Amino acid sequence: MSPSEAEDSLDSILKNFHEKSRSTLLPDEIALLITSFLPTTPFSTRSKAYMALTAFCSRVREASPRHHKQSDESDLGTQSIVLTFSTPFSVKLGGTTEPEVLAALTFLTALFQVDSQSASAILQQDGVVESLTDIFADLFPNSPTVSLAIAQLVGQAAGHKASRGLIPSQCVEWLETVTRRKDSKSHLLRAAAAVALIKLSKGNAADAANASITGSAQPNTSTLGGGDEELVKVLKGLVLDNPTEDNSAHRSDSSLGDAIEGLAYMSVDPIIKEQLSSDQDFLKRLFSTIPKKKGAWAEASEEEIGLTPLYGVVLIVANLCAYKPKLSEEEAQIAKLRRMARTPTGGGSNASEEPEINPLEDDAHALERGRRIIRAGALDALSAAVRASDSRAVRLLAGKAYLSLVEDKDNRGRVLQGGGAKALHTIIQNILSKPAQTINNGKLPQLEQSEIEPIQALAKLAITSSPVQVFGPNPGATLDAIRPFSVMLVHPNSTLLQQFEAIMALTNIASESQEASEKIAKAEGLLNKVELLMLEDHTLIRRASTELICNLVAGSEEVFNRYGGDRSSGASGKSKLQVLVALCDVDDLQTRLASSGAVAYITSSPDACQSLYELQQERHRILPILSQLVDPSIIPPADPSNEEAAEEEAEGTRKPTEGDPGLIHRGVVCIRNLLTNVQEMDAKKNLSEEAHKLGLVQALARVFRDNSADKRSPVLRPTAEALKIMMECGITITV
Numbered sequence: 001m002s003p004s005e006a007e008d009s010l011d012s013i014l015k016n017f018h019e020k021s022r023s024t025l026l027p028d029e030i031a032l033l034i035t036s037f038l039p040t041t042p043f044s045t046r047s048k049a050y051m052a053l054t055a056f057c058s059r060v061r062e063a064s065p066r067h068h069k070q071s072d073e074s075d076l077g078t079q080s081i082v083l084t085f086s087t088p089f090s091v092k093l094g095g096t097t098e099p100e101v102l103a104a105l106t107f108l109t110a111l112f113q114v115d116s117q118s119a120s121a122i123l124q125q126d127g128v129v130e131s132l133t134d135i136f137a138d139l140f141p142n143s144p145t146v147s148l149a150i151a152q153l154v155g156q157a158a159g160h161k162a163s164r165g166l167i168p169s170q171c172v173e174w175l176e177t178v179t180r181r182k183d184s185k186s187h188l189l190r191a192a193a194a195v196a197l198i199k200l201s202k203g204n205a206a207d208a209a210n211a212s213i214t215g216s217a218q219p220n221t222s223t224l225g226g227g228d229e230e231l232v233k234v235l236k237g238l239v240l241d242n243p244t245e246d247n248s249a250h251r252s253d254s255s256l257g258d259a260i261e262g263l264a265y266m267s268v269d270p271i272i273k274e275q276l277s278s279d280q281d282f283l284k285r286l287f288s289t290i291p292k293k294k295g296a297w298a299e300a301s302e303e304e305i306g307l308t309p310l311y312g313v314v315l316i317v318a319n320l321c322a323y324k325p326k327l328s329e330e331e332a333q334i335a336k337l338r339r340m341a342r343t344p345t346g347g348g349s350n351a352s353e354e355p356e357i358n359p360l361e362d363d364a365h366a367l368e369r370g371r372r373i374i375r376a377g378a379l380d381a382l383s384a385a386v387r388a389s390d391s392r393a394v395r396l397l398a399g400k401a402y403l404s405l406v407e408d409k410d411n412r413g414r415v416l417q418g419g420g421a422k423a424l425h426t427i428i429q430n431i432l433s434k435p436a437q438t439i440n441n442g443k444l445p446q447l448e449q450s451e452i453e454p455i456q457a458l459a460k461l462a463i464t465s466s467p468v469q470v471f472g473p474n475p476g477a478t479l480d481a482i483r484p485f486s487v488m489l490v491h492p493n494s495t496l497l498q499q500f501e502a503i504m505a506l507t508n509i510a511s512e513s514q515e516a517s518e519k520i521a522k523a524e525g526l527l528n529k530v531e532l533l534m535l536e537d538h539t540l541i542r543r544a545s546t547e548l549i550c551n552l553v554a555g556s557e558e559v560f561n562r563y564g565g566d567r568s569s570g571a572s573g574k575s576k577l578q579v580l581v582a583l584c585d586v587d588d589l590q591t592r593l594a595s596s597g598a599v600a601y602i603t604s605s606p607d608a609c610q611s612l613y614e615l616q617q618e619r620h621r622i623l624p625i626l627s628q629l630v631d632p633s634i635i636p637p638a639d640p641s642n643e644e645a646a647e648e649e650a651e652g653t654r655k656p657t658e659g660d661p662g663l664i665h666r667g668v669v670c671i672r673n674l675l676t677n678v679q680e681m682d683a684k685k686n687l688s689e690e691a692h693k694l695g696l697v698q699a700l701a702r703v704f705r706d707n708s709a710d711k712r713s714p715v716l717r718p719t720a721e722a723l724k725i726m727m728e729c730g731i732t733i734t735v
Contacts, residue, residue, distance in 0.1 A: 003042050006032060010048040017055035023063045025056060030088055037106035038099070039145060050110060057081055057115040081118035082125075085111070089122060093131050098143060101135060105149035112156035112163075120162040129166055136174055144189060151175065151192035152258075158199035167200065179234060191238050191258035194231050198265045201228065232266055232275065235259045236282050239289075256289060260312035267319040270360035277320045277369040283376035286313055290384045311394050314385050317378050318401040321370040324361045370405050378405070379418030386423040395427045399454025406460045416461060421470050424458040425477075428484045431455075442525040444491055455488045456498050462505035467512050478509060479519055485509075486523035489530070496541065503530065503544040510551040517555025520548075527552075527559070534579065543591040546583055550598040563598070565605040574611040577602065578622075581612070585625045589660060596629055596666035603673035613678050613687065623690050626674070629667025631699035632659055664703060665715045671696070672722040681729075688729035697726060701733055 009032055016022055025033070033056075035041075036049035057077075064076035085107075092104035112119040122128065132150060140146040154171060157163040178186070178193040238259035266272045276282065289309045359365070382398050389395070402420055405411050415421070431451045436443040462470050462481065471477040488494050489502035506526075510517045521527060533545040552559040560566075563580060564573035580602070583595035602608045616622040627634045671691070678684055691697055700719055707713040723733055 003045050006036065006045050007048055010036070010045070010052045013052040014048070014055055017052070017059045020059065020062075023059045025084060030084060034085070034088055034092060034107045035103045037110045038102055039106070039149075050114065053110060053114050056084075057118070060084075075117075078115075078117045078121055081115060082121045085118075086122055086125065090125075090128075093128065098140060098146060101140065101146060102149055105135075105146070105153050109149070109153045109156050112153075112160070116160045117162070120157070120160055120166075123157060123163050123166055129168060133168060133170055137170070144186075147178070148189050148192055151178065151189060151196055155192060155196035155199055155258075158196055158203055161203065164200065164203045172197070172200065179231070187238055187241070188258070190234060191256075191262065194234050195258050195262040195265070198228075198231055198262045202265055228266060228269065228272065229275075232263065232272055235262045235266070236276075236279070239263070240282060240285050257309050257312065260286070260289070260309045260316070264312040264315040264319070267316045270358045270365075273320050273369060274360055274365070276316065277372045280372075280376050283373060283378070286316065287377045287381035289313060290381050291388050292384050310385055310389055311391070311397070313381060314394055314397045314401065317373060317382060318397050318404070320373055321366065321378075321401060321404040323363055323366045323404055323407060366404070367408050370408055370411060374405065374411060374414055379415060379420060383419040383423040386426050390430075392430070395430060396450050396454070399424065399427045399457060400450065403453045403457040403460075406457050409464060412461055412464055416465060416469060421458065421461055424454050424461075425471075425481075427454040428458065432484060432487065442490065444487060444524075447487070447491055447493055449493055452488055452491065452494055452498060455484045456501055459485055459488065459498075459501040459505040462508055463501060467509055475513065475515070478512060479516060482506065482509060482516065482519050482523060486520065486526045490523075490525040496538070499529075499533065500541050500544055503533070503541075503548050507544065507548045507551055510548065510555055514555045517552050518558065521552055521556040521558045527562070531576070531579075534583065539588050539591070542583075542586070543588055543594065546580075546591050546594040546598070549580070550594040550601075553598045554601050560602065560605070563602050564608040564611045565602050567607040567610075573608075574615070577608060577611055578615055581615075581622055581625055584629060589663075592629070593660075593662050593666070596663060596670065599626075600666045600669040600673065603670050603677065606677040606679065609674050609677035610679070612674055613683050616687070616690075620690075623687065623696070624694060626667055626670045627691065627694050627696040627699065629663045630659075630671065630696065630703060631664075634695050634699060661715075665718075668700065668703060668715050668718045668722065671700070672718040672725075675722055675725040684725060685729045688726040688731050691726065692731050697723075697731055697733060700726075 009029065013025070013029055013033075033049060033053055037046055041049075060080045061077035064080055089104050089107060092100045092107070095101055095104075108119055108122060111122070132153070136147055136150050154167055154175065157167060175193040175197050178189055179197060181190055236259075239256065263276065267276060290313055378401075382401055386395055386398050402415065402424055406415055406420075431447065431454065432445055434445040434447075437446050458470075458481070462485075467478045467481075471481055485502045485505045489499050489506070494502070506520055510520050530545045530548055533541050534549065536542050536545070549559070549563075553563055553565075554560075561569055562573060562576065563569070564577035566573070569576075577599070580595050580599050584592050584599060586592060586595075603612065612622050624634070675684055675687060678687065688697075700723055703715060704719045704723060707716045707719070710716070727733055
């Protein structure tokens with residue numbers, strides 16, 4: 001069959017399974033799939049074969065749901081897939097010619113990437129592992145192509161626990177021997193063998209750790225291939241010696257691809273991280289493997305992307321600059337229970353002690369590694385990777401790497417210069433294109449934590465730089481950033497830190513224009529979420545939320561009215577305004593500045609001032625709080641419902657704080673607006689008399705006196721206007 005005929009047949013298979021017209025393969029279709037992964041097969045044909053195999057396996061599993069009590073090996077979907085391919089695979093594997101054997105090996109390698117459960121089940125069948133041993137030891141010991149295919153198959157099998165234990169010691173010894181070869185013709189095979197050994201080593205170590213927790217038998221965890229450092233040395237040499245391959249390095253038979261895949265596995269180890277990040281020549285060669293323009297990798301399926309240098313390079317970058325995750329209280333408690341489970345009975349107090357942290361994993365080392373890889377060209381490599389591939393896996397990894405790199409504020413300017421904001425915007429656009437679902441009574445895309453990380457990285461850039469620097473001079477680009485930040489803010493999978501950073505970024509954008517403020521205010525669920533966070537005990541969260549509301553009150557008519565600027569807001573607006581006034585009395589200066597600024601702006605509305613007057617008549621707390629903005633030494637009558645404040649007043653322990661010029665200005669404006677905009681004269685007199693009793697009149701007089709020498713002082717005029725109204729209400733003022 002010609003390549004074009006093969007592609008037509010594969011297109012037909014894809015169409016049938018996408019349309020769900022059937023869930024079985026015809027004999028000639030099975031034969032075509034098994035032979036479509038040979039090294040001689042054109043890349044485009046092999047890509048379609050991956051998609052066809054994926055479509056078939058997915059359709060079979062949809063038609064054969066797994067029962068909860070069944071194991072992976074016995075579920076109906078796995079049985080059906082194994083039944084489809086087992087016999088023709090065995091026939092090819094038992095063949096006497098190299099093409100037949102190669103077809104079986106490459107097909108099973110592809111099946112591991114598409115459906116590891118069924119591939120493991122086929123590998124477990126009688127005689128399969130023995131046949132593999134016979135092939136490399138007796139039947140084709142001198143065939144580089146067959147040896148490479150076996151090494152790649154073992155590498156895939158080693159990545160899954162169900163098949164890892166099937167790999168015989170004879171095969172491991174063969175892989176070690178192959179890895180030590182020095183001749184120039186064996187670089188493809190050496191790379192594949194090294195990857196297989198690394199996966200075995202890492203997988204067995206993970207199995208051993210899990211076995212120690214559960215108390216089950218531990219697998220063999222002996223060091224393979226002469227130790228990790230020796231394997232890393234081999235793989236680094238393959239990368240440095242590999243010539244540039246005009247964008248053909250995406251092929252799964254490339255030694256460069258295998259070497260980079262192996263290094264990606266190894267780069268989670270702290271010692272290896274330090275070694276790789278300290279080698280500038282290696283890093284520059286590694287980053288040069290990513291094409292500057294979109295090329296052949298854009299055609300790769302998600303299954304093949306995992307085999308490309310493109311994916312491996314981005315994974316290495318993400319691993320090298322990654323910070324040690326900070327555990328939540330719940331995660332820390334789970335980790336403690338696991339440590340206790342690993343401690344033998346009678347282990348003493350050591351069960352509750354924190355595990356020793358590798359010093360190479362601390363934040364200082366992660367920060368320095370990030371700076372090293374940036375010097376070697378990591379930022380250009382990441383932006384090029386995002387341009388070169390539409391793969392979701394590649395882009396999410398790039399977003400994770402950007403998030404780690406912008407953790408260091410000194411890197412943020414370099415990230416912007418390296419096209420990081422544009423790359424993140426591309427990643428985020430793809431993420432937010434997912435269909436919206438009803439989440440917490442709102443329409444939101446269903447996002448995993450890894451999909452929120454690129455938005456968080458962009459938010460960090462937007463916090464410390466102006467919107468023009470991050471999004472460019474086009475106002476539309478800035479407005480487009482509002483949606484991802486608002487999604488991160490309201491999404492239930494966001495952490496408190498991500499919510500905080502979303503608020504900070506939105507606050508910066510809101511200060512740019514009224515149009516931006518209006519769009520932020522209209523984001524679904526945003527205002528309700530921010531108002532909830534304004535009541536958080538965490539000072540920074542409360543402060544950031546209040547600052548955003550302050551900006552929105554000034555820039556959005558909708559928010560202005562929502563907070564009592566219009567009587568149509570009713571009791572809701574009145575209560576929200578009361579919350580803002582209450583926040584003027586918290587300990588944090590920045591929160592007080594933001595909330596008092598919002599109140600000063602809202603009190604330009606007569607409706608809002610009438611609401612404040614009514615609240616003052618009901619609770620007698622509004623005027624005292626506003627008075628303390630002007631003069632913190634004013635001690636109002638304690639609220640009978642606030643036992644702590646009553647005790648402070650009775651004991652004389654409530655200490656006045658030094659006045660802040662910003663608070664004084666805002667407080668004076670609030671008082672002036674309240675006296676000016678309350679309509680009834682009796683109300684003005686009541687407020688003036690209460691102000692006199694509190695000592696506010698004398699405080700305003702001192703403010704006027706202290707600022708009278710500077711005619712340009714912004715506080716002078718509103719102070720004079722407030723005092724004038726009080727004088728008209730019969731209050732005697734001595735300046």
